[in-house]
Amino acid sequence: MSGPRRSGRREEIVACAARLFSSRGVGATTVRDIADEVGLHSGSLYHYFSSKDELVAEILAAFLDDLTCSYAAEIRRFVAAPEQLRDLIHVSLRVAVRHPHASEIYDKEFASLPSVPGYEHIAARVREAQDVWARILAKGVAERQFRPDFASVQLQRLLREIVWTATRWHRDSLDDDYLMLSTTLVGLFVDGITARSAGSPAPPVVAPPAPLRREAAGRDLAQLRSEVHALRGVVDELRRASA
Structure with missing residues (x-):
């Protein structure tokens, strides 16, 4: 998979996960929920993120880095x-x-x-x-x-x-x-x-x-x-x- 395409898909996953986490909570959101929203099989999502916790960290780190900078x-x-x-x-x-x-x-x-x-x-x-x-x-x-x-x-x-x-x-x-x-x-x-x-x-x-x-x-x-x-x-x- 090419770099730009992978990067774009990763950003799409992060945006989708952020929306679901804020509305449902992390515990109530499954990997399947996120994968379904972005049109991936659940297993394919793990090529981008190893866990929901890693997604949470990505969302918050991006926000806080942007804020402090x-x-x-x-x-x-x-x-x-x-x-x-x-x-x-x-x-x-x-x-x-x-x-x-x-x-x-x-x-x-x-x-x-x-x-x-x-x-x-x-x-x-x-x-x-x-x-x-x-x-x-x-x-x-x-x-x-x-x-x-x-x-x-x-x-x-x-x-x-x-x-x-x-x-x-x-x-x-x-x-x-x-x-x-x-x-x-x-x-x-x-x-x-x-x-x-x-x-x-x-x-x-x-x-x-x-x-x-x-x-x-x-x-x-x-x-x-x-x-x-x-x-x-x-x-x-x-x-x-x-x-």
């Missing part, structure tokens, strides 16, 4: 913390478009991940990504650009979880919705935690960088407004807990 390349280094946090949210959603099922698989299979091949690499990438969130928030608090009344550890966990949960809410339409979603999350969280003097106006909505822009007209905003309302409740809860 994109953070390093696309988050501006010499700008204020609020601008870096805007970049962080925009980049996270952009990567989610390329890996729409990965964060859900990570959450669902978290307890069993230590058994998958290459877990050390996956765990290291997760820590690296989390450190980016923590570093930006700590920078903002230290430089008095973010409000000090939020516990930064709780806040960075909350922001991370909401960003990745929001991608799952919009998984089926994320390719179309991520500009709207990204702008809304930035407005809600970055502007919401940015320190400013009493009575000063809220900062203007900042559009994502040019590579992230897409036509957003004609989309239904009712669901997103409902979700934002729920997220505001979570933020209020965190504020009370940190008081």
Whole structure:
């Protein structure tokens, strides 16, 4: 089998497995299920992957490698913390478009991940990504650009979880919705935690960088407004807990 053809088939298997794993779970998805979806005999699938665990590792490693490399390349280094946090949210959603099922698989299979091949690499990438969130928030608090009344550890966990949960809410339409979603999350969280003097106006909505822009007209905003309302409740809860 030629290299490009084998590579294309491997990518097809990975994409199919990711979709099935996120909807059914790894345990409930059989090798036959995956093979049937891509038009292979079950035995033929083992020419590409030795096990379902190897497929899980491939899906998560590809996602986390893309995420951490994109953070390093696309988050501006010499700008204020609020601008870096805007970049962080925009980049996270952009990567989610390329890996729409990965964060859900990570959450669902978290307890069993230590058994998958290459877990050390996956765990290291997760820590690296989390450190980016923590570093930006700590920078903002230290430089008095973010409000000090939020516990930064709780806040960075909350922001991370909401960003990745929001991608799952919009998984089926994320390719179309991520500009709207990204702008809304930035407005809600970055502007919401940015320190400013009493009575000063809220900062203007900042559009994502040019590579992230897409036509957003004609989309239904009712669901997103409902979700934002729920997220505001979570933020209020965190504020009370940190008081």
